[in-house]
Amino acid sequence: MTKTVLYARVSTADQTLEHQRTQAEKAGFKIDKVIADHGVSGVSTKLAERPEGKRLFDILRPGDTLVVRWVDRLGRDYRDVSDSIRHFMGEGVVIKTVINSMVFDGATKNPIQQAVRDALIAFMAATAEAQATATKEAQKAGIAAAQAGDPKAYRGRKPSYDRAMFEKVTGMLDQSAGASAIAAVTGLTRQAILRIRDDRAGAEKALALWSL
Structure with missing residues (x-):
């Protein structure tokens, strides 16, 4: 069977x-x-x-x-x-x-x-490998920036989401869900969703900087 x-x-x-x-x-x-x-x-x-x-x-x-x-x-x-x-x-x-x-x-x-x-x-x-490389580089950049001098000077604004929420958002984006629909489910603002959608590497870097 x-x-x-x-x-x-x-x-x-x-x-x-x-x-x-x-x-x-x-x-x-x-x-x-x-x-x-x-x-x-x-x-x-x-x-x-x-x-x-x-x-x-x-x-x-x-x-x-x-x-x-x-x-x-x-x-x-x-x-x-x-x-x-x-x-x-x-x-x-x-x-x-x-x-x-x-x-x-x-x-x-x-x-x-x-x-x-x-x-x-x-x-x-090829896409799977490229995404892995981008994520790794973003994490390395975040760690390097946090270690250079005063970490707070390099962190920028703390993300309004944690790692679990980031994964939920990216998962819904991968299923072609719209920003408004994701915002309604997660409670994040539509602007936050769009920032993640348009710059996942940057979002990963922010999470690494804030150890989220």
Whole structure:
């Protein structure tokens, strides 16, 4: 019997396991099994080397579906993400994302569909790595500024949101929610939502400066 497996990677800078499962269920997925790695870097640790991530290679069978919030849950390294997706497709596993409802299926024989699929894999894997790099640089900049002289002189205005709220906002933005709708749910001002939307790296830097 085929199964649907949700894989989640959870860290202090990412969404919780409960949030990722709730998002998947709201998107219509019926999850049979959840596998999650906690506190594992998606940049420095390959999927096959993570305590739980490596189980995917053992339990997934032809016809199974692997669900992830987005491909960045599989990893933030271009080569690792693209290789993992291609491996699972080669094993007859279908990969589906909650955000944007992407489907990666190795069964298609249509050359045009194959070309589009492969281009999407490359683009999404590259985007995951680029976002990780931007976040890392923003955090480094925030720490460096805080260590230079009087930290208060470099902090600027304290953010009106904490890390958990930032994750909630970015999660809703990734699902194409509007600023007004997000403001109504979170209680933040529409202007704050727009600032996060337009400059996520800057928002990350502010959180790092204020140790939020």
